[in-house]
């Protein structure tokens with residue numbers, strides 16, 4: 001049966017790619033390192049171009065990914081950092097704390113329907 005190779009990790013550093021390969025090896029998963037020359041054929045990967053890829057058999061990719069997720073330090077992957085954009089004000093673009101509801105810079109609120117300060121009873 002045909003079994004394709006899939007990339008489970010990328011790294012700019014050969015040493016790191018090697019450590020990932022060793023990690024997978026320790027878990028009983030065979031992997032190999034595809035160097036930057038091969039990456040050129042995958043130009044559509046954009047940011048991954050120039051990176052060293054660690055590939056495993058497709059049938060083992062899920063297990064490999066699970067292992068890598070348990071070892072974020074080995075892969076050097078910042079957990080979720082690049083996936084979720086930092087919260088920022090949609091009105092002025094100022095950075096906002098994730099749990100902040102009101103922009104500290106301009107007072108804009110994620111709750112678009114937030115009521116303005118009641119002015120009627122000021123008298």
Ligand SMILES: [Zn+2]
Nearest residue numbers: 089092103106
């Ligand atoms: Zn703002």
